[in-house]
Structure formats: structure tokens, C-alpha cells
Amino acid sequence: MKRGFPIARPGQRIGILGGSFDPAHEGHAHITRAALKLFGLDRVWWLVSPGNPLKAEGPAPMRRRLAQARRVMPDPRVDITDLECRLGTRYTAQTLRRLRALYPGVRFVWLMGGDNLVQFDRWDRWREIMEMVPVGVMARPGARMRGRRARAARIFRRAQLRRAKARNLALANTPAWAFLDVPLSDLSSSEIRARGEWKRHSP
Numbered sequence: 253m254k255r256g257f258p259i260a261r262p263g264q265r266i267g268i269l270g271g272s273f274d275p276a277h278e279g280h281a282h283i284t285r286a287a288l289k290l291f292g293l294d295r296v297w298w299l300v301s302p303g304n305p306l307k308a309e310g311p312a313p314m315r316r317r318l319a320q321a322r323r324v325m326p327d328p329r330v331d332i333t334d335l336e337c338r339l340g341t342r343y344t345a346q347t348l349r350r351l352r353a354l355y356p357g358v359r360f361v362w363l364m365g366g367d368n369l370v371q372f373d374r375w376d377r378w379r380e381i382m383e384m385v386p387v388g389v390m391a392r393p394g395a396r397m398r399g400r401r402a403r404a405a406r407i408f409r410r411a412q413l414r415r416a417k418a419r420n421l422a423l424a425n426t427p428a429w430a431f432l433d434v435p436l437s438d439l440s441s442s443e444i445r446a447r448g449e450w451k452r453h454s455p
Contacts, residue, residue: 257335
């Protein structure tokens with residue numbers, strides 16, 4: 253495997269949590285710990301993205317966001333990565349295609365909060381994402397009902413797993429997804445920036 257790429261063995265269950273992490277905070281760490289436990293994952297990779305195509309304003313420098321993410325999430329089961337920069341991909345579907353080719357036999361699960369499920373149908377090739385890997389959705393405060401009523405949730409309602417089967421989500425035939433209600437921190441990156449606690453262009 254190339255330098256700077258995390259190591260994974262065939263058969264491992266690895267969750268992928270993507271985002272700008274601008275900045276990473278305890279809410280991200282909490283959702284990651286919950287995913288490891290509830291979805292029976294071996295590891296979680298944070299994909300700190302070059303930028304969110306759905307956001308007009310660019311994020312803080314990558315090096316700073318990676319450093320903050322490592323401070324927030326020091327768990328040895330979690331890899332903080334800039335894989336999308338290394339792969340040269342921008343959209344989730346592209347990234348997942350490359351990862352599946354680079355890591356044959358690894359059981360990937362795409363992780364997201366319930367708020368992202370609400371706008372999931374706006375993502376590039378979102379249906380392809382559902383067909384490629386199982387998707388684990390964890391509800392955030394205020395997004396439970398909106399997430400359950402989301403267009404993507406309605407279209408793929410027959411592919412939703414019951415909570416009792418969520419621990420083996422990584423082994424499910426796609427399309428497959430699970431929606432779990434988890435008591436989460438109501439912290440958000442946008443609120444932290446609004447309070448002036450994270451200046452995007454500072455060193």
C-alpha cells in the first residue's frame with residue numbers, strides 16, 4: 253500500500269466518515285464511537301475532504317483540520333486521513349470506487365448523520381453509493397424525523413435493516429442501510445465557527 257494510506261486486511265469491517273471537519277469536534281468523536289459499537293466495525297477512517305461541493309465557502313487549510321481532528325479523536329481504532337487529496341477524488345462515489353479497488357475484500361460502510369440523509373439525494377451519484385456499500389445513518393438532534401422522511405430513505409425503504417441486524421451491516425448485500433437513534437452532542441462545526449472559536453485562515 254502507498255505511503256500515507258491506512259492499512260486494512262480483507263474481511264475487516266471499516267466505517268468511513270467523510271466531511272470537511274471544519275473543525276472536528278466532540279460530536280464527530282461521539283458519532284464515531286457509536287458507529288464502532290453499534291455497527292460492529294473494526295475501524296473507522298475519517299476522510300477529511302478538500303472541500304464540500306455543496307458548500308460555497310472553502311474550508312480551513314487541510315493541515316490544520318487534520319491536526320485538530322487528531323486532537324479530538326486519538327482513538328487507535330480511528331485513522332485520520334486526507335485520502336481524497338491523495339486519490340484526487342472530490343465526490344463520495346468516486347472515492348468509494350477507488351477504495352474498493354485499492355482494498356479488495358475489505359467491508360466498507362459509509363457513515364453519516366441523519367442531517368446528511370436529508371440531503372443525500374443531492375449528492376453526486378447517490379444511488380450508486382447505496383449500491384456500492386452499506387450505509388450507516390446515525391440520527392442527530394433535530395434530524396430524526398426529517399431523516400426518516402428523506403427522499404433517499406423513502407426510495408430505499410425496503411433496503412433498511414432493523415436495529416437488531418445493524419451490528420452486521422458491513423456484511424449485508426447492497427443496497428442496505430440502517431438508521432439508528434443515538435443520543436448525540438448537538439455541537440456543529442458551523443456553530444463553532446459562528447462563535448469565533450475556529451478561524452479558517454489562521455495558521
